[in-house]
Amino acid sequence: MADKSNDPAAIWQNMMGEMEKGFNAFANQAMASPEFSKLVNQVGGVSAGAQKQLGDLMEKYLVSMNLPSRAQMVSMAERLQSIEGQLNEVKAMLHQLQNTSGAPDRHSAAPRPPRTKRPPSADGEQK
Amino acid sequence: MNAPAGLDDLASVPERIQAEVQRAIQRSIKGVEYISSSGPSLGSTPKDILQVRGTMNLYHYRPIADEIYRVPILIVMATTNRGYILDMVPGQSFIEFLLKRGYDVYMLDWSAPKPEEKSLRMEDYVLDFIPDCVRRVQSDSGETDVTVIGYCFGGVLSLLYGSIFPDGPMKNLICFTTPIDFREMKLFQNFSDRRYFDVDRLIDSVGNVPPEMILSSFEMLRPASRAASQVQLWENIWNDEYVKSYRMFDRWATDTLPLAGEYFRAITKDLMWDNKLYCDTMSVGGRSADISRIKVPILHAVAEHDHIVPYDAAKPLIQKIGSADKEEVMLKGGHVSLVAGANAIKRLWPKLDSWLGERSI
Numbered sequence: 001m002a003d004k005s006n007d008p009a010a011i012w013q014n015m016m017g018e019m020e021k022g023f024n025a026f027a028n029q030a031m032a033s034p035e036f037s038k039l040v041n042q043v044g045g046v047s048a049g050a051q052k053q054l055g056d057l058m059e060k061y062l063v064s065m066n067l068p069s070r071a072q073m074v075s076m077a078e079r080l081q082s083i084e085g086q087l088n089e090v091k092a093m094l095h096q097l098q099n100t101s102g103a104p105d106r107h108s109a110a111p112r113p114p115r116t117k118r119p120p121s122a123d124g125e126q127k
Numbered sequence: 128m129n130a131p132a133g134l135d136d137l138a139s140v141p142e143r144i145q146a147e148v149q150r151a152i153q154r155s156i157k158g159v160e161y162i163s164s165s166g167p168s169l170g171s172t173p174k175d176i177l178q179v180r181g182t183m184n185l186y187h188y189r190p191i192a193d194e195i196y197r198v199p200i201l202i203v204m205a206t207t208n209r210g211y212i213l214d215m216v217p218g219q220s221f222i223e224f225l226l227k228r229g230y231d232v233y234m235l236d237w238s239a240p241k242p243e244e245k246s247l248r249m250e251d252y253v254l255d256f257i258p259d260c261v262r263r264v265q266s267d268s269g270e271t272d273v274t275v276i277g278y279c280f281g282g283v284l285s286l287l288y289g290s291i292f293p294d295g296p297m298k299n300l301i302c303f304t305t306p307i308d309f310r311e312m313k314l315f316q317n318f319s320d321r322r323y324f325d326v327d328r329l330i331d332s333v334g335n336v337p338p339e340m341i342l343s344s345f346e347m348l349r350p351a352s353r354a355a356s357q358v359q360l361w362e363n364i365w366n367d368e369y370v371k372s373y374r375m376f377d378r379w380a381t382d383t384l385p386l387a388g389e390y391f392r393a394i395t396k397d398l399m400w401d402n403k404l405y406c407d408t409m410s411v412g413g414r415s416a417d418i419s420r421i422k423v424p425i426l427h428a429v430a431e432h433d434h435i436v437p438y439d440a441a442k443p444l445i446q447k448i449g450s451a452d453k454e455e456v457m458l459k460g461g462h463v464s465l466v467a468g469a470n471a472i473k474r475l476w477p478k479l480d481s482w483l484g485e486r487s488i
Contacts, residue, residue, distance in 0.1 A: 009362075013362070024352065028348070031314055031317060032314060032317055033317075034320065037317045037318060037320040037323045041325070045328060051333060081241070088180060112195075113194050114194050115196065115231070115268075115270070116194045117195050117196045117487075118488055119481075120484070
């Protein structure tokens with residue numbers, strides 16, 4: 001068997017692994033400081049604020065162009081979702097009716113296996 | 128005959144050079160293949176969609192055993208990630224394993240909440256989606272009892288559900304890497320330090336928390352690992368099995384879901400800031416969610432090297448839960464390799480089968 005300590009590929013991989021671990025440990029230590037939290041959240045806050053301002057501007061622009069705004073699209077999506085929900089309810093009711101009438105449906109068309117399985121140890125089989 | 132070590136090394140040099148040259152050629156060929164092809168098809172175990180309602184999806188996997196256990200399983204996926212981590216490819220699918228071992232499997236999986244779903248609250252997940260799925264599993268299977276398996280934050284949701292409905296129908300509970308003591312998730316704690324992190328401003332600005340933000344907070348836990356994994360991919364790109372595995376896990380890891388705004392606000396305030404689950408003060412929709420009220424058998428699988436949910440964050444689950452029949456199993460590996468991958472196939476899945484089989488009759 002080749003000696004791994006002389007294998008340049010193995011040395012390289014080992015070095016990469018150690019570098020990764022070392023960098024992660026160092027970064028984790030730095031990220032655990034309150035200063036890091038403050039900085040990250042300041043940057044994140046600015047970015048979220050900018051995103052909100054851009055959104056507001058865009059909304060005004062769309063209104064001036066006589067195009068539907070995001071809020072209007074969201075409202076339409078909500079209405080569609082509510083219709084979808086009602087359709088699902090109708091589907092569920094139909095499914096229930098079908099079950100009570102005894103007619104086969106799509107899911108129960110294939111017979112399901114019996115629920116009689118016992119764990120191997122209970123039957124004296126090997127696990 | 129034993130050759131001297133030095134000679135042996137010298138004899139292997141031309142072979143090594145040849146192997147390295149071969150690999151370099153293969154890297155170039157496979158590198159082009161990698162860019163021009165898509166990854167393996169994931170989550171392909173046959174299933175029926177029982178219900179889709181907004182972000183909630185309920186699947187039933189078609190049984191493949193001749194007979195199945197009486198008690199069906201409902202898997203509750205983490206809200207940040209897709210359920211196909213448990214159904215990668217044939218031979219590496221937890222779902223397929225369960226089906227082969229004779230379980231009847233359902234999964235509550237999530238799709239990205241739409242902008243108009245930003246108002247979904249913790250109550251919607253715990254008091255509506257999970258109970259709705261449990262009822263549908265009962266109706267579809269014809270059984271009253273249901274085993275619940277929660278992965279990561281799916282485990283937290285399952286615990287909240289179980290503590291609010293301690294009288295059933297949950298018969299068994301299995302949690303994978305489920306955090307309880309959020310103070311011990313030290314880096315997440317620091318990222319969401321209440322002195323600097325204005326969660327209200329964030330949610331009011333963006334609505335749903337974007338997936339890029341979730342992904343970068345996960346990646347920040349090990350900032351060098353993404354770059355290192357790409358170097359490793361290049362080194363191993365000649366190896367089809369390595370590439371297949373890399374693509375599966377990389378696709379899943381980067382396929383992060385956004386989180387509904389109000390739900391994220393509740394997680395931040397109740398769990399990250401006030402640690403209410405650990406302090407037994409958690410409530411959902413005005414209903415107390417004290418996990419000591421859960422009395423069903425529970426198995427908690429934790430990973431020794433979990434960097435997302437460190438062991439100290441998961442450890443109190445077994446101590447605090449009210450069940451008499453409770454077990455924690457710690458396995459080698461990380462947050463994902465615990466449930467998927469070679470380690471899971473060898474260790475976790477057989478353990479889970481032997482634990483659950485006798486409790487599923």
